[in-house]
Amino acid sequence: MNDVMWKRSLALFAVALLLVLGGCGQLTNSSSTASTGTTSNRKVQTTGNYSTTGYNSVVTEGHYKTSAARGVAADYANNALDVKGMETGLMQLSQDVFSPNKYTFQEGQYISAANVKNWLGRKSKSNATGLNPEANGSTDPDKRVPEYLGTMVEQDYMTGSGSKLSLGGISIALGMNAVDYYQKEQYGATFQTKVNKDKQLQEGKTMAQEIVDRLRAKNNVGNVPIFVTIYSLAEQDSLVSGSFIAKATATGKTIDKWDSVDQQSGVLPTVNNQKPINSADATAFNNFKTQVQNFFPNLSGVTASVHYLDGALTQMTVNIQTQFYGQTEIMSFTNYVASVANKLLPGNAPIQIIVSSVNTTQALITRNSGEKEFTTNVLQNY
Template structure:
């Protein structure tokens, strides 16, 4: 073999090693003999921008939740579905690092489990996590249903083409208001549940959920991260929020920590006080400039979310009545320029420009970015 061929062979070998080394970053090699390990061929996708997690694909197919759709069936406000799912992913990062774990839809709570557990405890449903009825239908005397819905998310380590369960996250949706009917198809009444009762009952239910998960085959002693979420009222313009979290590394939840989250709408309604006056003023100035630019705007509103007192997300909705593509393009570019000048920095912001029938453009900025990007949706 001449010198030139030797050099080419060495280069090719080094390149192969680099490729194999890069593939090794897809997952951790850590395993736990007491937990479930999948022998089916798995791979991971690219990560979610908001959380950094890769998601798991098994045998070329996305593995849906064993209780898919049940959580959504039990909420009174559809905004809570997204609020719980994305919020749980974000909170889970403190326990299951995206650098080590990949995300997988919940596989251990079945549809039947969730449906039974969300019911009242009774002779026909001994597994109900809500207390048995005391027989009263008076809003202030009846025993309310504290648990409104629940959600499971799993986190796995991937080694080669195999995955091993590394941990489980649970969100328990607690009712701030328990809506009920005194008779089938009758009027709807409501029982208000205090924040203190939500917390007390939530922590009690959380421990029972941990006990039941530990009894399931394949769960073993992996950490179980449990969060408590206060569900929004039926007509709320924003989702609810998380208020407590705890981790069970063994049979019991080690300790509980407070989660400080708040959600609101801008401009405020019914004389409500803004969560952050500076952000409210910034949005008001933005709203004024945008509305003055074009006469055909049906409304400019925003939902805001705060974590530990700081803005963590803002979504602005602009309803338009534009008739041409050039109007949309001119307006959207103007919106981006005004947003760069006036809207708060350091938090992800999404601005949706839409008519009654369709979304026309999206203007967005990540928490770390300095300027907004524009995506005008064109239909031909």
């Protein structure tokens, strides 16, 4: 497959993945018991836990409690993959501070949509709360002051249950621009200012402390732990999401100590002779890809995205683009892929395989961390 077809396949895979994850939200029923109670005369319960993290989530009066600020923050992201990457990654990192055995997940409720819009803007006379620095008037890529903060995510972690459910902690992810895209004139050409990791960290740490100060000043936040992270956003045309690069916890008013985060994302097979993040996982995937394509040569492509934390594989998502539509053919192919995946793909890591044609997701093959066998689900697209 040439580079154009390969990139087109990965692009379709990204869209399919976002649709699938957006539809299910990675929420699954579990053996955990849902709790129900009343808080301020409002019925509150928790769902079954997220399969990849173990968190239950808050439901109020039969409705999932969403964050009004999420849509605003997502609009500011350059790459749609970063929206999912920040949300799921922040939840995973939060486990070390807010144990799923003691805390319940809730989407952010303390940073409003208006807050996000203002905070992500530049500081100016009309926007005193902007976290990005004032513009210096230059439009030269190397002389202008870029916008460092691209987007942000808030997650809340609750303690207790039922009528005693209360805020136990807050997690924040600051998405820092690796590239700041801008226009010299409205509707004009797009230009770029690159921002290196050191500058992202420097600006991100300063902004994180300011956000902690602002959260402490809000009603009902008090002195709960505030977990803050810095995320390096991917470029617009990247085939994978960005990565977290630093984390810290404020137990009081000040963030005392920052720790680095070793998170990496990549695609398989690699392009432009790039070295894979993990050669053993890359070899396993290539063997899987070869065997699947040899058995069913009528395929448009087999690609994967991989994510690592501290050197360990935390997620592999495989996309298989088919050129067939017969339901029995899809069923046979799905079962075969599951058997090959059991034999060849890395163990002890969550793996999701999406089988799709150009316009339709045909099957899902999944295995959660700790499970030995893959679960198959052939979709009935009548």
